[in-house]
Amino acid sequence: MFGIITPSGLHFERHHQGWWDIDPSNHRLMINGLVKAAKVYTMDDLMRLPQVSRIHFIECGANTGMEWAKVAVPTVQYTHGMLSCSEFTGVLLSTLLDDCGIDLKKARVILAEGADGSSMTRTISLDRALDDVIVAWGQNGEMLRPENGYPLRLVVPGVQGVSWVKYLRRIEVGDMPYATKDESVHYIDLMPDGQHRQYSSIQEVKSVITSPSGGQVMLENGFYNVSGLAWSGRGRIKRVDVSFDGGNNWRSADLTSIVLPKALTRFNIGWQWDGKPAMLQSRAIDETGQIQPDSRALRAVRGTKSIYHNNSIQTWQVRESGEVFNVQL
Amino acid sequence: MSSFDRLHRIRIILGAILIASCSASLLAATPNKTTHVDFGVGRPATPAEIKAWDIDVRPDFKGLPKGSGSVSLGQDVWEGKCASCHGTFAESNEVFTPLVGGTTADDIKTGHTRALATGSAPQRTTIMKVATLSTLWDYINRAMPWTAPKSLTTDEVYGVLAFLLNLAEIVPADFVLSDQNIAEVQKRMPNRNGMTTAHGLWDVKGKPDVNGSNCMHNCRATVAVSSQLPEVARNAHGNIAEQNRSFGAIRGADTSRPAGAVALVAATKTEAPKPVTGSELFGKNSCLSCHAKASKLVGPSWEQIATRYKDSTGAEDKLVAKVKSGGAGVWGNIPMPAHAHVSENDIRQMVKLILSGAR
Incomplete structure (x- = not known):
């Protein structure tokens, strides 16, 4: 992949109960709960x-999840591949909530529900719902593809993919979180003391060198353009350092790309490889000042x-043979 | 008023206009900050629509329908509709991770699944993790069975959940779970106190709990590898050479061979173009409208020709003549036209290239 946009045909996929091909003329979005008037919108309306x-x-949320304890997979596709941009x-969700007359005194959260087999549900905090969440039908200039939620999905910038409910059919405004299956059994973070962090959502500042990366071979010594991606669920990328x-x-x-909030940012840096072993790392810093930690700091x-x-921080080890390996320090 | 004053006043007015237009465009860029507009689209949801779709059950059991189901009713449903994926005792690890196991009578007392802290259970089952009974009721009701979601009756949902709770030794075998007693059973959930929301990963402005270092020089005294890919995993995802581009200075490693064998792959490196390349000649003389390197188009590919004439003596002269005056019949019915306009020198170079493997 070059640049920051993922071609729609290469977008990663995770389904929670099936892959649906919905007729948009039959699709409806309901908004109910703590609103003045529960409403139904057709695609024509939206x-x-x-x-x-x-x-x-x-x-x-589970991107790089295999690598918490040790190296488990060979390439960047497997360490960081569940990422797209x-x-x-x-339409902004805030526009729709306003249109229904949301009760801002009582409302604390929204519940988003899909039209897949499980009517998959996720809770989203109200401050986020009113901030930059989009009820989206378009992706990269075309309609969403069925595997990405056609005809309607929630876009929750900065938040893990599971909250971007596909085949979106209902938004309920509520006053407490819903503890749905995917926020009570999965997508909960087990801490060393045995407690689980529930409703952990933000994808924090992160980066990875994509070229060269694990499983690749550098053909000879000399100049290389080392390239990678950086992103933060808290805002814009401010700086990326490479070691x-x-x-x-x-x-x-x-x-070297346009730098947008909660978007992939492309970084590049020149490197003269002298043919000796090397350890490549990248470290991103976002506009809130958060610095991507190394695995020791995170595990601590x-x-x-x-x-x-x-x-x-991901480490790629370059050996004298030119082959690149996934390692941890 | 002096001309200076007039100019100054104009500047102030212009400045005010600029500021005004700036704030207008800022507003335009953030439509979520605009005031309420009545769009007149959408229609009221009907009570029947809301009833059909709004089936969620919250941790405080708001949304839970009235009903009840016994462990034995649940067992009947389980064996018919659930066991094929989850196992007879919800212990199966075949399709999904196990639902039940890993909790103790002591956990029911404390509300903390102890095995989560000690790491003593081989796997983290659903009942070890889930804190809220509503979660299980809601999910069974909306999503199960996998092949026919929402096909269970309300009482069957209560029954299946009662059966699972009995397997986890939370309720006895003669128990009947209902909307009346479910809040009491919640108080026996083994990991009911096992969740925390004390973290910065939820609110938009939540505070991070881990930060890295911004040290730029001499940051580490030693750099040593603590973990690397096991040799068995190197090729576990297929040959990585085939998952990368076949050109460029960085390729995929040939993981079908041992790691040590992958030297600098100089042999596979694309050679720099020669002063006059074959492709230039082929292009200049319009050969490529009928021929390609590897695949048959109208005429045979370079590779097919090279293979056919590999061991034949005098092939070069023969083919030069054929290109010059045309031919037919060797590769099918479509004739090769004569190319009298192409210089013999070009033809000979191209034939040599083809016979040498068309590199």
Whole structure:
């Protein structure tokens, strides 16, 4: 992948009860709960409303989840592959909630529900729902594809993919979280003391070098353009540093793409490979000042059994043969 | 008023206009901040629609329908509709991770699944993790069985949940679970106190709990590998060479061979173009409208020609003549036209390239 946009045909997929092909003329979105008037919108209705097009990343909460305790998989596709970035088009959820007369005195959360087999549900905090959440039908200039939720999905910028409910059919405004299956049995982060963090949602500042990366081979010595991606669920990427000696010394990379909030950002940096072993790392810093931690710092707080929200620094070891390996320090 | 004053006043007015237009465009960029507009789209949801779709049950059991189901009713449903995926005792690890196991009578007392802290259970089952009984009722009701979601009656949902709770030794074998007693059973959930929301990963402005270092130089005294890919995993996802582009200075490693064998793959490196390349000649003389390197188009591919004439003596002269004056019949019915306009030197170079493997 080059740049920051994931071609829709290469978008990662995770389904919670099936892959549905819905006739948009039969699709409806209901908004009910703590609103003045529960309403139903057809696609015809929704597509008349004021719309936005925004570029955001979507990352599975379990991306890099295999690597909490030790190295488990060979390439960046398996360590970081449940990540995509697209331009989404739709109506802001805040527009719809306003249209239904949301009761802002009582409302604390919303519940988003899909039209898949399980009517999959997720709770989203109200401050987020009113901030930048989009009820989207467009992706990268075309309608959503069925595997991405056609004809309607929720876009929850900065938050793990499971909350981006596909085949979206209902929004309920409530005054307490719903503890649905995917926020009570899965997508909960096990801490070293045996407690689970519930409703952990934000995908924190993270980056990875995509070229060269695990499983690849550098054909010969000399100049290389080292390239990677950085992102943060808390805002824009401010800086990315790259190390070629396992984190002992760092140089700041060029941010060569447009830098948008809660979107992938492409970084590049030149490197003369002298043919000797090297350890490549990247470290992102976002506009809130949060710095991507190494795995030791992350494990010191969160242990090794969390599965979710692993945003630690990735190390790629380049051997004299030119082959690149996934390692941890 | 002096001309300076007038100019100054104009500047102030212009500035005010600029500020006004800036804030207008800011508002336009954030439609969520605009005031309420009555769009007149959408229609009221009917009570029947809301009843059909609004089936969620919250931790305080708001939304739970009246009903009841016994452990034995649940067992009947279980054996017919659930056991094939989850196992007779909800212990199966075949399709999904086990639902039951790993909790103790002591956990029911404390509300903490102790095995989560000690790591003593081989796997984390659903009942070890889930804190809220409503979660299980809601999910069985909306999503199960996998092949026919929402096909269970309300009483069957109560029964299946009672059966699971009995397997987990939370309720006795003669128990009947109902909307009346479910709140009491909640108080016996083994991990009911096992969840925390004390973290910064929920609110938009939640505070991070881990931060990295921004050290730039001499940050680590030692750099040592603590974990690397097991040799068995190197090729566990297929040959990575085939998952990467076949050109460019960075390729996929040939993981069908041992790691040590992958030297600098100089042999596979694309050679720099020669002063006059074959592809230039093929292009210049319009050969590529009928031929390609590897696949048969109108005429045979370079590779097919190279293979056919591999061991034949005098092939070069023969083919030069054929290109010049045309031919037919060797590769099928479509004739090769004569190419009298192409210089013999070009033809000979191209034939040499084809016979040498069309590199």
